Amino acid sequence: MAVVTPPDRQARLNMITQMLSTDSIKRSMRLWVAQLGTVRMKQIFAVVVDKVMSDFVAWAYAGTYNEEVQDHLRYWTEHVLSVWVSVFLCVTDQGGVVPAPINVPVPGKAQVERYKNMAYSRLWALRVDELFDIVVDWDDTIAGIDDIKPLLTTPQARQYVSQKFATTLQTRLLHPGASTVEILQIYVSTIRAFKGLDPRGVLLSKVSGRVRQYLRERDDTIKLVVAGLLADPSTIAEKRASDQNSDVLSELAWELQHRDLNAGKNVNSMDWNNMKWQPEPIDAVPDQAKSAKHMDVIGSVISLFESKDVFVKELQVTLAERLLRNKEDYDQETSVIEHLKIRFGDAALQACEVMLKDVLDSRRLDQVIRKDQGLLQDHGDTEDTQEPEIHAKILSRLFWPSLPGSTPAYGDDSEEEQRFKPPLSILHQRDLYEQGFENLKQTRKLTWNDNLGQVEIELSFADGRTYHDEVLPYQAGVIYAFNNEDEDSTLTEPITRTVSDLSTELTLPTTLVRSACLLFVSKRILQPSSNIHDAFTVLEHLPPIPGTLTTALDPSTNSTTFPTHTNADLASSAAAAQVAADRAAELAAQQAAKEAEAKEKRAKMAVYQQFVMAMLTNQGAMPLPRIAMMLGMVVPGGFPFSNEELREFLAGMVRDGGVVMLGANYKKA
Amino acid sequence: MDFENSAPNQPTMAEQAKLNGSASVANTQSVTKRLQSELMALMMSPTPGISAFPDADGNMLHWIATIVGPNDTPYADLNLKLDFQFPADYPYSPPTVLFKTPIYHPNIDFSGRICLDILKDKWVASYSVQTVLLSLQSLLGEPNNASPLNNEAAILHEKDFEEYKRKVLARHVDLDD
Numbered sequence: 001m002a003v004v005t006p007p008d009r010q011a012r013l014n015m016i017t018q019m020l021s022t023d024s025i026k027r028s029m030r031l032w033v034a035q036l037g038t039v040r041m042k043q044i045f046a047v048v049v050d051k052v053m054s055d056f057v058a059w060a061y062a063g064t065y066n067e068e069v070q071d072h073l074r075y076w077t078e079h080v081l082s083v084w085v086s087v088f089l090c091v092t093d094q095g096g097v098v099p100a101p102i103n104v105p106v107p108g109k110a111q112v113e114r115y116k117n118m119a120y121s122r123l124w125a126l127r128v129d130e131l132f133d134i135v136v137d138w139d140d141t142i143a144g145i146d147d148i149k150p151l152l153t154t155p156q157a158r159q160y161v162s163q164k165f166a167t168t169l170q171t172r173l174l175h176p177g178a179s180t181v182e183i184l185q186i187y188v189s190t191i192r193a194f195k196g197l198d199p200r201g202v203l204l205s206k207v208s209g210r211v212r213q214y215l216r217e218r219d220d221t222i223k224l225v226v227a228g229l230l231a232d233p234s235t236i237a238e239k240r241a242s243d244q245n246s247d248v249l250s251e252l253a254w255e256l257q258h259r260d261l262n263a264g265k266n267v268n269s270m271d272w273n274n275m276k277w278q279p280e281p282i283d284a285v286p287d288q289a290k291s292a293k294h295m296d297v298i299g300s301v302i303s304l305f306e307s308k309d310v311f312v313k314e315l316q317v318t319l320a321e322r323l324l325r326n327k328e329d330y331d332q333e334t335s336v337i338e339h340l341k342i343r344f345g346d347a348a349l350q351a352c353e354v355m356l357k358d359v360l361d362s363r364r365l366d367q368v369i370r371k372d373q374g375l376l377q378d379h380g381d382t383e384d385t386q387e388p389e390i391h392a393k394i395l396s397r398l399f400w401p402s403l404p405g406s407t408p409a410y411g412d413d414s415e416e417e418q419r420f421k422p423p424l425s426i427l428h429q430r431d432l433y434e435q436g437f438e439n440l441k442q443t444r445k446l447t448w449n450d451n452l453g454q455v456e457i458e459l460s461f462a463d464g465r466t467y468h469d470e471v472l473p474y475q476a477g478v479i480y481a482f483n484n485e486d487e488d489s490t491l492t493e494p495i496t497r498t499v500s501d502l503s504t505e506l507t508l509p510t511t512l513v514r515s516a517c518l519l520f521v522s523k524r525i526l527q528p529s530s531n532i533h534d535a536f537t538v539l540e541h542l543p544p545i546p547g548t549l550t551t552a553l554d555p556s557t558n559s560t561t562f563p564t565h566t567n568a569d570l571a572s573s574a575a576a577a578q579v580a581a582d583r584a585a586e587l588a589a590q591q592a593a594k595e596a597e598a599k600e601k602r603a604k605m606a607v608y609q610q611f612v613m614a615m616l617t618n619q620g621a622m623p624l625p626r627i628a629m630m631l632g633m634v635v636p637g638g639f640p641f642s643n644e645e646l647r648e649f650l651a652g653m654v655r656d657g658g659v660v661m662l663g664a665n666y667k668k669a
Numbered sequence: 670m671d672f673e674n675s676a677p678n679q680p681t682m683a684e685q686a687k688l689n690g691s692a693s694v695a696n697t698q699s700v701t702k703r704l705q706s707e708l709m710a711l712m713m714s715p716t717p718g719i720s721a722f723p724d725a726d727g728n729m730l731h732w733i734a735t736i737v738g739p740n741d742t743p744y745a746d747l748n749l750k751l752d753f754q755f756p757a758d759y760p761y762s763p764p765t766v767l768f769k770t771p772i773y774h775p776n777i778d779f780s781g782r783i784c785l786d787i788l789k790d791k792w793v794a795s796y797s798v799q800t801v802l803l804s805l806q807s808l809l810g811e812p813n814n815a816s817p818l819n820n821e822a823a824i825l826h827e828k829d830f831e832e833y834k835r836k837v838l839a840r841h842v843d844l845d846d
Binding site (some may be wrong): 620 | 707708709712713715720721723724726727729732733734735750783794
């Protein structure tokens with residue numbers, strides 16, 4: 001919206017009088033003035049101008065945010081609206097006769113000023129109505145806030161804004177349809193926008209309460225916050241450019257690195273030397289000083305959680321996962337931890353720091369140990385050897401969160417099956433490595449966690465194909481079992497193994513074995529055996545026609561029944577097969593994950609069983625709701641199960657004979 | 670006196686008076702935290718014959734514990750209930766432990782008070798509910814007759830063990846029923 005230089009007032013007057021000079025208008029004007037009288041006519045005219053003003057503001061500025069809006073509006077009122085108004089008043093005064101342009105009086109300065117104020121307040125109302133959209137599209141809409149700010153002077157206006165915004169939030173954001181990322185994103189934008197609107201943070205503290213409350217109820221909030229903090233802030237520009245909702249709140253990472261810590265510090269009202277001190281706004285809540293800290297994005301997002309511990313714990317879990325990945329460097333993680341340390345202090349993040357140090361130290365240790373134990377190989381001539389290389393990350397168990405598959409702190413025999421047995425050649429190397437470590441650190445012992453890590457595999461097939469990928473240890477173990485020791489693999493039959501065999505050999509649950517096999521099926525390395533049930537065969541030769549791959553999924557369909565397929569058909573069916581195989585692998589992996597989760601839940605239940613037993617032993621018989629309530633109180637981190645689940649659980653305990661039911665009460669047997 | 674028994678950085682009297690309001694809140698929190706972890710430890714490594722749990726109104730500073738009498742003692746298979754009251758500066762001072770179940774024992778009086786050195790001047794901050802319960806369990810089998818609270822029991826324990834046994838069983842009441 002470019003600001004036009006004001007044209008000659010005379011020219012505009014000419015134009016208007018010209019427009020009014022048609023016969024029909026002249027006639028009706030005269031008629032109206034004659035019938036209604038001057039006073040009534042002016043009243044009606046005032047109503048019309050009022051409406052025109054609102055309509056114009058809504059039409060011209062809705063959804064348009066830039067610095068020129070205000071200038072444009074001033075121009076419009078000064079040079080368009082006021083001229084029209086003065087012409088009309090003149091016409092009415094003269095009994096409906098359109099005057100010559102020269103006779104129209106110039107409106108007084110005060111008059112124009114009044115029109116301007118009216119127009120600004122219309123704009124203000126529009127912007128307040130749009131405030132939610134302004135926040136949603138934050139950054140591009142920054143000028144919208146400037147339209148609101150100048151009129152935000154009375155307590156009434158402030159209250160109107162905060163109430164209006166809170167209601168909009170309630171109806172448009174805080175419902176099950178909004179994803180947690182979205183809500184967090186808007187919360188962050190709200191903080192930024194309101195910081196511009198009201199630097200003291202009073203308004204923000206009034207609108208943010210509900211959002212914070214709602215975010216606390218969402219389970220995935222903390223995960224998203226931590227993931228966001230650890231995200232790569234450089235992706236933020238891309239994300240903005242592509243204008244799509246990503247699942248990661250990289251804004252948080254950006255905030256963390258760019259925030260000036262001192263800006264968040266509240267002005268201390270006890271500082272007698274502060275000559276810029278001003279009292280809190282009249283609508284401030286009594287503990288305003290406290291809520292002012294919510295102006296800081298990171299601080300307010302982190303303070304969503306009732307304690308630092310919850311946050312640090314989640315941070316550890318995410319950090320552990322990231323550190324265990326095979327990465328070149330961990331600079332980003334280090335910098336995030338350093339930034340968080342400024343906020344939380346060293347003590348709270350001590351564990352995280354140890355984790356980082358572990359990973360960095362192990363790189364050095366790894367080199368030394370490998371050298372000492374003669375494990376060091378030149379990368380050049382390892383190509384033909386079947387000997388795998390191992391590298392280890394040495395973690396201080398006490399400082400890491402419990403990792404999947406690591407020995408649980410509480411004994412449970414059923415955990416045994418989780419441990420997967422790596423191939424012998426790995427075991428051998430491991431022993432050497434262990435010796436190396438124990439030579440180096442006399443007092444410490446190395447315990448291997450076979451379920452974690454990555455394995456780089458390189459497979460070569462009879463038809464000369466090679467395949468290279470990074471997979472999980474158990475998947476590598478499965479594919480290793482298909483390894484053909486014979487050099488002349490071309491002569492022998494491709495190896496076929498059943499899932500149950502593999503399961504006993506590797507001490508892995510069958511679901512995991514099957515999921516690994518399906519993964520390799522999707523990569524066209526294995527195929528389900530055609531004659532043995534639940535077995536897989538190495539696909540040494542790629543089938544000549546891609547269409548045969550359909551057999552890989554659906555044994556009942558025989559590819560030979562479609563001899564007339566065109567090439568395109570075959571290609572598409574191969575693609576479909578690929579998709580289906582991927583999906584099958586995914587499903588199997590999901591099932592495996594679900595099983596692991598169920599197992600973890602069972603392990604947790606064993607602890608809850610102790611709680612229940614101790615409770616019933618010491619407090620005598622109790623009804624179910626009471627047990628649920630007590631568990632909620634004493635179990636660290638809260639008791640995550642519903643009353644129904646607890647009832648089932650207690651029924652299990654009754655079956656096992658530890659507990660008996662007496663009426664509605666449970667009692668120790 | 671051991672160092673472990675005094676809280677670190679004990680503030681001076683004046684400071685204490687000033688800080689009292691907020692300090693006591695922080696204190697209760699740390700006590701609750703400590704008790705929570707003790708409870709978790711008890712749940713993670715259950716010891717046969719002893720058990721403890723916060724009381725019914727969810728007050729962490731008040732626990733109820735149960736000891737099952739050790740096998741080769743007159744108390745074999747008896748359920749003995751105890752009451753633990755933790756002070757605000759726990760673990761720097763010992764909990765107050767009382768037997769709820771009426772018990773006949775040389776070192777325990779008729780209102781359940783216990784004469785045990787680790788609950789008095791020998792208390793160390795590294796003791797826990799579990800160690801107290803284990804000590805009490807062994808005290809049942811091996812009373813300290815040299816400093817009795819119940820003189821008659823101490824004499825009977827040494828002179829007429831059968832009578833002692835009879836009195837133990839006669840005095841016992843199972844609180845659950």
